[in-house]
Amino acid sequence: MYDLIIVGGGPAGLAAGIYAVRSGLETLILERSEISGQIALADIVENYPGFPSISGIELMEKYKSHAQEVGVKTKITEVLSLSTEGNKKIVSTDSGDLESKAVIIATGANPKHLNVPGEEELISKGVSYCAICDGPFFRNKTVAVIGGGNSAVTDALFLSKIARKVYLIHRRDKLKAAKVLQDRAFASSNIEFILNAFVVEIVGSRGEIRRVERLVYKDLSSGEDHKLAIDGVFIYVGIHPNTEIVNVEKDEEGFIKTNSLLETSQKGIYAVGDCRDTPIWQLVAAVRDGALAATAAKEYIESFKEQMK
Amino acid sequence: MVKVTLVHASWCTACPAARRFWKDLKSEHDFEYEEVEVETPEGKALLEEYGIVGVPTTIIDGEVVFTGLPKKADAIAHIS
Numbered sequence: 001m002y003d004l005i006i007v008g009g010g011p012a013g014l015a016a017g018i019y020a021v022r023s024g025l026e027t028l029i030l031e032r033s034e035i036s037g038q039i040a041l042a043d044i045v046e047n048y049p050g051f052p053s054i055s056g057i058e059l060m061e062k063y064k065s066h067a068q069e070v071g072v073k074t075k076i077t078e079v080l081s082l083s084t085e086g087n088k089k090i091v092s093t094d095s096g097d098l099e100s101k102a103v104i105i106a107t108g109a110n111p112k113h114l115n116v117p118g119e120e121e122l123i124s125k126g127v128s129y130c131a132i133c134d135g136p137f138f139r140n141k142t143v144a145v146i147g148g149g150n151s152a153v154t155d156a157l158f159l160s161k162i163a164r165k166v167y168l169i170h171r172r173d174k175l176k177a178a179k180v181l182q183d184r185a186f187a188s189s190n191i192e193f194i195l196n197a198f199v200v201e202i203v204g205s206r207g208e209i210r211r212v213e214r215l216v217y218k219d220l221s222s223g224e225d226h227k228l229a230i231d232g233v234f235i236y237v238g239i240h241p242n243t244e245i246v247n248v249e250k251d252e253e254g255f256i257k258t259n260s261l262l263e264t265s266q267k268g269i270y271a272v273g274d275c276r277d278t279p280i281w282q283l284v285a286a287v288r289d290g291a292l293a294a295t296a297a298k299e300y301i302e303s304f305k306e307q308m309k
Numbered sequence: 310m311v312k313v314t315l316v317h318a319s320w321c322t323a324c325p326a327a328r329r330f331w332k333d334l335k336s337e338h339d340f341e342y343e344e345v346e347v348e349t350p351e352g353k354a355l356l357e358e359y360g361i362v363g364v365p366t367t368i369i370d371g372e373v374v375f376t377g378l379p380k381k382a383d384a385i386a387h388i389s
Contacts, residue, residue, distance in 0.1 A: 033326030033378060040322050057322040076333070078381045094381050124363035124376035133321045137362040209360035232362060 002028050003301050004294070005091050005100040007079050007245070010037025011283055012273025013106030014063045015290025016297075017072035023298045028100075029067075029074045030093060038108060038239075038274065039283055042151075043132045043158040047178070048283050056132075059283075079107075082246045084266060087304055101304075102268040102297040105246055105256060106290065109239035109274040109281070114146065118202035118212075119235075126212025126232045127202060131155035138232045140164045144215060146199055147236035153177035153185050155234055166191045167228060169217055171198040194228075196220040202233055241275040251277050261296040262289055268300055311388045312341040314368040316355055319346065327365035327378050334381070340388045 004020050006013045009031030020027040039045065042056030051059060067074070077093040082103060084090070091098045111129035113119055119127055128134040131145075135158060143163045145156040148170030154177075156168045168185065173196050175182050185191050197217045204210040214229045241254045249257045249265035255278075256264055256271035264271050272289035274281050315331050317324035328344060335342045345352045347364060355361065359373050367375040369387050 033329060076329075124366050124373060125360050126362055128363050130323065133318075133323050133365075134363045136318070136320055137356075209358075211360050211362065 001088070002026050002098065002100040004028075004102050004104065004297055005030060005089065005098060006104045006106055007082070007091065008106030008108055008242075008273070008275070009064075009074055010106060010108050010273060010286070011039055011060070011063055012108075012286035012290040013104070014067045014072070015287040016104045016106060016272060016294040017067050017074075017290075018070050019291045019294035020297065021070050021072050023294065025294075025298055025301065027072060028098070029072060030077055030079050030091065030098075031074055032078055033076065038110075041130050041132055043154060045283065046180075047150075079245050082269070084268075087268070089268060101301045102270070104290075104293050104297060105243070105264070105269065105271045105275055106273050107242040107245065107275045109241045111235065112238040112240045114199055114202075114235055114237060116199055116201055118204060118215075122202055122204045122210065122212050125204060125210055126230075128232060128234050129236070131158050131234050134232070134234075135159050135162050138163045141231035142229065143167070143232040143234060144169055144199075144228065144230045145234045145236065146170075147238075148172060148175040148177060148195075149236060149238075150177045150181060152234075152236035153181040155236065156191055157181070157184055157188065159234065160185075160188045160191050163232075164190065167194055167230065168192070169194045169197055169199060171220065172196065197226075199233075200225065239274055239281060243271075243275050246271075262293040263296060263300075268297070270297055310339065310341050312370055313343075313388065314355070315342075315344045316352065316361055316364055316366040316368065317344060317346060318364045319348065321364045323377060324365045327367070330378055330381075330384070331367070334384055334388070338385065338388055 003025040004027045006029045009029045017029050039056045040060040077095045080092045089100050089103045142165040144167040160166045199217050201216040203214045205213045243254050256276045258271050262270045270293035272293045273286035
């Protein structure tokens with residue numbers, strides 16, 4: 001039996017793993033892929049202390065390498081469910097069941113969809129949630145970015161170097177992104193802002209091979225609908241937590257509720273990073289979560305270790 | 310036999326995970342598997358044929374089935 005199983009190998013999970021191993025816990029991280037975490041898809045990270053400017057994938061590789069050096073063990077597998085038997089946690093995976101004394105859920109989140117007509121059927125045909133993956137397909141084309149936070153503005157800037165024209169559509173009259181990002185975006189000659197507006201439909205071309213052709217947005221000031229000819233649309237309207245595997249208390253959107261030690265409604269199960277209900281879904285907060293949960297888990301395990309021998 | 314084609318790109322940070330995923334699945338299940346890089350002539354032809362503008366994209370028996378990293382159960386359902 002492991003002391004601690006961490007489900008998810010993004011920044012929060014790896015930080016938890018580093019703290020747990022260094023504190024002497026027999027720890028295993030379970031992850032679906034070798035490089036995970038939404039941050040791996042970020043073009044550039046500029047708000048993580050110690051790294052003025054680094055690509056998301058490079059930072060993620062540094063985390064992973066650090067974790068390996070410390071001795072964190074990782075298994076590539078898909079976790080199907082998590083249950084409790086007395087003081088024992090059972091983690092069911094596609095390669096069998098694993099047991100531990102405590103579990104940290106670090107399953108992260110995926111981009112939230114707009115849920116408008118045309119979106120789902122045009123994914124990979126011009127609808128995207130990842131500019132660094134799909135941006136190069138839109139060289140000298142026209143694209144729209146939906147959202148007004150850091151991810152939207154960062155990726156609008158990334159796309160502005162590839163595409164001929166970038167529209168940034170946001171439902172409020174002000175962007176939420178950090179001022180430094182806003183300043184860069186406002187200074188860009190090929191980013192045009194459509195504020196106070198939301199997308200009502202994404203429309204594809206007709207015929208056997210469909211591609212995004214335009215979108216329809218509603219101007220909240222006038223109440224009128226407008227058509228916008230585009231080749232691609234990149235959507236950044238928040239995140240949806242990956243928390244289906246665990247049956248603990250969650251908020252209405254599925255984010256796991258935690259106490260000040262990041263413990264969930266079940267003793268010995270902790271939640272960290274983007275999958276939990278937090279006021280700030282940021283890399284630096286995810287890493288802090290990992291450290292805190294591993295420390296709390298260590299105390300929890302120590303409290304009944306003798307009984308479980 | 311089911312044929313799986315993974316379309317990937319050198320710049321795509323999500324693609325290595327998808328390549329690893331399908332290679333691992335290939336070691337457990339019997340299906341035909343190939344990887345095509347988008348900047349090769351074969352890749353460009355696939356982009357044109359299927360209208361693909363996103364990676365990683367998985368084509369199974371001539372149909373675009375997945376974009377991104379699929380869940381294992383979903384992938385198995387499509388190759389079985």
